[in-house]
Amino acid sequence: MTSRGCSNKRGRSALTKLFANARKADAPEEQEQPKLAPWKIGIIDDEPAIHDVTRLALKHVRIFGRNIEFVSAYSAKEGFALVRDNPDMAMVLLDVVMETDEAGLMLVDRIRNELGNKLVQIVLRTGQPGYTPEEEVILKYEINSYKTKSELTRNKLFTVVATSLRCFNQMDAIERSRQGLRSVINAAANLFQERSLNEFASGVLDQIDALFNIKADSLFCVSKRPLNGPFSLDSGHQEFFVVAASDKFRTFYGKSLDELDPELEQCKWVHQTLHTNQHMFFPNGSCLYLSTPSGWQGVIVAENASGLTRVDQELLQVFCLNVALGLENAKYFSHLNKAAFFDELTGLYNRAGLIEYGGGFLRRGGSGKACLYMLDIDYFHQIIESLGYELGNKILEKMARVLRKEFSARGMIARLHADVFAVLLPEGNLSAHELAVRCAKPLMIDEQSIRLGLTVGSSVLEDGEETDIERLLRHAESALKVAKEHRRGSGETFDKRYEQASRDSMTVLNDLRIALENKELYLVLQPKVNIHTKAVMGYEALIRWRHPEKGNVPPGAFIPAVEKSGLYYTLDLYVARAACELINAHPELNVPISINISANSLHHETFVDDLKAEFIAARIPFAKVELEVTENALVHSDRAIGELHRLHQCGFAICLDDFGAGFSSLGYLLRLPIQVIKIDRAFISHLTDSDEAKAVLEGIIKIGRDLKKQLIIEGVETEAQLTLLQSMQVDFVQGFFFYRPLPVPEALALLGSHQN
Known part of the structure; x- marks a missing residue:
């Protein structure tokens, strides 16, 4: 308590001397300087008089063209909050002895370590002459100066403050330079991120401020496309966009230069710079022109960046050459980033x-x-x-x-x-x-x-x-x-059923590929019958699948999947190979056998040659085989029709299956090399209860006979249908009324029966 009282007494003596010196020098500077943000200095002292005399001593003082703004705290606890809430504080005048004898030193430790503030200049003041912290304390806590209060006359106080502010200014410039470089480096490391160009441009603005120790209101404009290179401008007006801006021009960010008021001074500067393609220095600002190797153009507007020396201007131009190279990379990668996520034609997301x-x-x-x-x-x-x-x-x-x-x-x-x-x-x-x-x-x-x-x-x-x-x-x-x-x-x-159906289809296709390799698929034969003699006049070979685990898989469960997946070519050749084996295994087979082929297979470049090769290798005459193809699959397919002609020229008989089921056109009867027409079961199902169906069927039968085509009626299932067909003098039918698809031995056993 006694030592604290002595300290206060000595402090009041020092205050009197300081106050007297301050009054002598208390006069405003004569020359008006440009208004810049004031230096913010904190006074942390438990003696109110110290605050008053310090403010008075430096009243109206301008240091490096800037006024001084004081902020106060009266204890170490308040001082911590003061520094925390004023991150732009340049300097602290700090009393060592406050709540405790080392309260000031402990506050320095918190400022440096808890707040991480390494820039603010800290000057310790004490009212106790002869009390000096040890050297290791000065170094440990990064204390910039230590003075007794009696030492700080007005002139000495000015000197300490000016020295500290100069040091702060230099360190701040270095830190801002470091941050600017970090922004540029981070942009280079993250060029694929959406804002990489903005990060790069913002870093450039910070770097300019730091390099030349200025605080400019800036904006950065860049052309939308280069004048040459892979993304070059084809023709027309070149657009420029603001890709970075300081607080003053924040509303300009992201806008086209054409959207801004052309009467704005900054816009006039930009247009003039682009017109001359060189740097422009104006009384109240500077305009820097950038041009990359690929011809991207940019302009950096730095308002308040006036009064630069010629050396500064030359250095700035050299700096801009390096910036142009960085801009080249940032622009290309930003463009590639956009190309990765946006559709070029519509501008929508891809x-x-x-x-x-x-x-x-x-x-x-x-x-x-x-x-x-x-x-x-x-x-x-x-x-x-x-x-x-x-x-x-x-x-x-x-x-x-x-x-x-x-x-x-x-x-x-x-x-x-x-x-x-x-x-x-x-x-x-x-x-x-x-x-x-x-x-x-x-x-x-x-x-x-x-x-x-x-x-x-x-x-x-x-x-x-x-x-x-x-x-x-x-x-x-x-x-x-x-x-x-x-x-x-x-x-x-x-609906979840769609996904299940899709999974089922994929499962079927995977199993089917294995089945083709393991020869799990086999043929059954459905007889074609002469309606008058009831004799078998031919067979249609139909594919069936006996799954080792699932048993017989119906054709409707795998044929549609085959058509959609592209397996039709493989399956058609499999069926052809199986038909050849069947014919060779049964020399008693003396009637034609027909196999179905997909019109999609007819689009395969080698299908016709591959199909022929199967029969040639098996020594089966082409004339013993009919090829059935559905008319629906031939719509808008000139190639398929052309391939059918090739097959017909080789000797295969061509059968038009399911005629009348969909896109029926009588023109097909003239364009296609058809010997046999199979009339779709749709006509037969309504034959006994529809006069219209009967009339249409009679017309088709007459046309087929006049064109000398063999006609086969599919889907005959009842005796009534058979009776009507007999009255129309139909010769050949196929359907459940006579036979369902049969295993090969059963089908071939029918040969010779009902023969004349």
């Missing part, structure tokens, strides 16, 4: 972008039943084939505009591939059908109105369900596939 950013978009959208819609433009490929890719691109661009207009305010839109788009909504209240109708609007293309149909598949993410964009896409694709097969021009919402 599939990768939807997956990358979709989850975050839904989380920002809040809770609710999110929905992903997948839209497919109906018959788009036919449009391209007929009218060309240029018109197709215009249609895609127009469709993107329609989707933006409808959903951009609350949804995320992507072009996944070709003519397939996606709309992700955080709250999907529209059904797939409603969205299809809503977006199927007439589009004006080249001053012509085109109305396109849309088919939509949707998938729903229930509230609370884990966000998985890839799963949503997979489900929407599954629903779209079902919609295209059954509800073209409308929509379908995903």
Whole structure:
């Protein structure tokens, strides 16, 4: 208590002297300087008089062109909060002895270690003459100066403050330079991140301030495309965007230069700099011109960066050469980053972008039943084939505009591939059908109105369900596939059954590939019967599958999967090989045998030659075999028709199967090398109760006879049907009324029976 009292007494004596000296020098500087942010100095002392006299001593003083702003605290505890809440504080005048004899030293430790503040200059003051901290304490706590209060006359106080502020300014410049370099380095290390160009540009602005010890209000403009290189500007007006800005110009960030007021002084500077393609130095600012090897252009506007020496200006120009190289890399990688996640034609997200950013978009959208819609433009490929890719691109661009207009305010839109788009909504209240109708609007293309149909598949993410964009896409694709097969021009919402059906199909295909290798598939024969003699006049070979675990798998469970997967070529050759083995194993087979081939196989480059090779290797004459192909598979397929002609020229008999089932055209009877026509069972099923069906069938029979084609009626199951066909003088039929598909021995045992 006694020592503390002595300290206060000595302190008051020192205050009197300091106050007297301060009054003599208390006069404002004559020359008005530009207004800069004041130096912030903290006074932490438990004697209020010390605060007052310090403020008075340095009143109206400007140091390095800046005023001084004092902030006060009266204990170590308050002092800690003061430094913490004022991170821009340049200097602290700190009393050593306050709550305890070492309160000041302990506060220094907290400032350096707890707050991590290494820049603020700390000057210790004490009212106890002769008391000096040990050297290791000075070094440990990074104390910049130590003075007794009696030493600090006004002039000496000024000297200590000026020295400390100069040191702070230099250290701050170094730190800002280090931070600027760190930003540039981080941008280089993270060039694939969305904001890498912004990070690079912001780092450049910090670096300029630090290198030249200025605090400029800055902005950084960069051209959208280079003048040459892989992403070069083809023609037209070059756009510039603000990619970094200081606080003053924060509202400019992300905007095109064309969007800003052309009368703004900074805009005039930029245009003048771009016009001259060189650095420009103005009375109240500087404009730095950048040009990269590929011709990307940039302009850095630094307001308040005036009064630079010629050496500074030359150094700045050298610095800009290095910046240009960094800009080249940042721009290219930013462009590649955009190319990775955005569709170039429409500007929408692509599939990768939807997956990358979709989850975050839904989380920002809040809770609710999110929905992903997948839209497919109906018959788009036919449009391209007929009218060309240029018109197709215009249609895609127009469709993107329609989707933006409808959903951009609350949804995320992507072009996944070709003519397939996606709309992700955080709250999907529209059904797939409603969205299809809503977006199927007439589009004006080249001053012509085109109305396109849309088919939509949707998938729903229930509230609370884990966000998985890839799963949503997979489900929407599954629903779209079902919609295209059954509800073209409308929509379908995903059902778990679709996924199960898809898994079942994959399982079937995997098992089928094994079955083909293990020869688990075999042939059965369904006889074709002469309606008059009841004799067998031929057989149709039908494929069957005996699974080692599942038993007999019906054709309807694997044939559709074969057509969709591309296994048709392999399966058709398998059937041909099996037919050859059957014929060679049964020399008593004296009637034709027919096998089914897929029109898709006829598109295979080597199928015709491979099929011929099977029969040649087995020494089977082509004339002993009929090839059945369905008319539906031949629609719009000139190649398939051409391959059929090749097979006919080799000696194979060609049979048009399921005639009348779908896209029947009498023109096929003239274009195709057909010897046999099998009339679809659809006519027979209504034959006894429909005069129209009877009339159509009679017409087809007459045409076939006039064209000298052999006619076979499929699907005969009742005696009434047989009686009507006999009245129409039909010769040959096939159906359950006579025979179902039979094992080979049973089928061949029929040969010779009912023969004349």
